[in-house]
Amino acid sequence: MTASAPEAAVGAAPGPSVMLELRDLRVHFPTDDGIVKAVDGVSFRLERGRTLGIVGESGSGKSVTSLAVMGLHHGTTARIDGQIWLDGEQLIGADPARVRHLRGSKMAMIFQDPLSSLHPYFTVGSQIVEAYLVHNEVSKAVARKHAIDMLGRVGIPNPAARADDYPHQFSGGMRQRAMIAMALCCDPGLLIADEPTTALDVTVQAQILDLISGLQAEFGSAVIIITHDLGVVAELSDDVLVMYAGKVAEYGSAEDVFDRAAHPYSWGLMASMPRLDRERAERLAPIEGTPPSLINVPGGCAFHPRCRYAGLTGSRSQDEVPQLRELAPGHLVACHLTGAQRAEIRAEQSGVMQ
DSSP states (O other): OOOOOOOSSOOSOOOTTEEEEEEEEEEEEEETTEEEEEEEEEEEEEETTOEEEEEOOTTSSHHHHHHHHHTTTTTSSOEEEEEEEETTEEOTTSOHHHHHHHHHHTEEEEOSOHHHHSOTTSOHHHHHHHHHHHHOOOOHHHHHHHHHHHHHHTTOSSHHHHTTSOGGGSOHHHHHHHHHHHHHTTOOSEEEEESTTTTOOHHHHHHHHHHHHHHHHHHTOEEEEEOSOHHHHHHHOSEEEEEETTEEEEEEEHHHHHHSOOSHHHHHHHHTSOOSSSOOOSOOOOOOSOOOOSSSOOSSSTTGGGOTTGGGGTTHHHHOOOOOEEEETTEEEOOOOOHHHHHHHHHHTHHHHO
């Protein structure tokens, strides 16, 4: 069953097949210069066993969204509104102690930089043991055996010996594997991977992606992949969420977004990506301009200052915020272009977009 973006409305808990659902999530940070609207009305749902890829430029709100799901904005100045449902349980407004309990047992996160996420003064094995003991009433010997088993399952050779090594004694790829072992040690239903292959060479990247895919199939987890790399999304994701300036620009199955992208920002992302499955005689086309300030987001469609097609909508792009609307079952886009305009543009640039 394909995931879909829900209506941003207060309602009952999602059905049992849904592991995670966000409804009109807003994460704002007050500063001396104004309110930073890092996430501004994001809604989506993710079913068990499926993978959602979240893509967008730096500053689009991808990581802030994931940190809100994990409850890691608690204690900061962040103002969080909306709803986050994890396995039928509402997280916003929940007791922080309850969210801490769920973090690790029902949801886990692989961070971008494992060297800074692992404690340098403790062995890798002891850190996995600690994470396991927090959620399981077992002896340290049982926890250590489980930690060694997990290190072996993520492909670390001689895990019994390597468990006593410190993070700096691991290579970048091995540290990322250790982070994955720690994240999965309590069999969480939701795994969030934030740029899991950054700074790794392409061979190790492929190994890490295969590992995440294989472990997902084994554990049945719902997975969110946050990345700039559209190749990673194409490899792993069932569904894709395109974010821009804290909002959802487009949402749909990977096939819809890669083969039938409907938002000019999505077109720009696709055009900037080298493709091996089609001929290209022209240079890659970058998206002109820079992402907007999240304190002073442009009126109307936030993308309109960079959109070469904004003039086709009259003044709507400048004056009216586009709402997510369904183009086809499960495929939503926030754009003022009409279907006829979109078809004409795609026909003119078929070599880039199709």
